[in-house]
């Protein structure tokens with residue numbers, strides 16, 4: 679059976695650095711026979727989480743009429759999940775954070791926990807600061823998310839680029855993303 683890859687793109691910029699690296703990663707994955715799907719979160723209806731109870735098992739998603747549950751179900755059913763976000767004010771973008779928070783409404787749901795266990799996780803980020811590496815603001819939380827779900831952190835790609843589409847002008851960046859996409863699929867297949 680083909681490996682399935684779901685990418686969650688948290689940048690609102692079509693043709694931006696995160697978007698381009700995500701597409702290149704997926705292209706590489708596809709070259710290894712994977713079935714890929716990308717969600718451009720900014721163009722979806724995903725609201726912040728509403729109030730939830732303290733008992734994880736009794737939680738309700740009071741906003742379940744938007745797109746969050748559908749995307750989370752696709753994510754949990756995939757073999758590889760790509761979390762892609764620019765660094766926005768020392769964290770992931772609100773678009774990705776909203777979706778991740780919404781998981782809390784389904785925290786004990788077997789479809790989420792069993793789906794994510796053993797799943798491959800790859801992280802993609804771009805950051806604009808010229809003076810220091812800011813990628814850890816995005817990569818560190820994603821590593822924790824992988825650990826929480828007993829998923830398998832496959833690696834990441836972080837690039838210092840600020841302008842729209844800058845990564846396409848930089849030597850080897852998109853090629854590296856393609857290679858990492860292909861390598862992630864091979865790793866999950868056990869090649």
Ligand SMILES: Cc1cc2nc3c(=O)[nH]c(=O)nc-3n(C[C@H](O)[C@H](O)[C@H](O)COP(=O)(O)O)c2cc1C
Pocket residue numbers: 689690691693694695696697763764765766767768769804805806807808812839840841842843
């Ligand atoms: C709202 C906002 C917040 C940002 N915060 C940071 C930051 O904290 N650190 C940083 O290095 N770059 C920051 N940047 C720059 C972006 O990370 C950078 O431009 C990145 O390439 C954008 O990715 P994209 O092209 O995928 O949208 C910020 C940009 C925006 C619009």
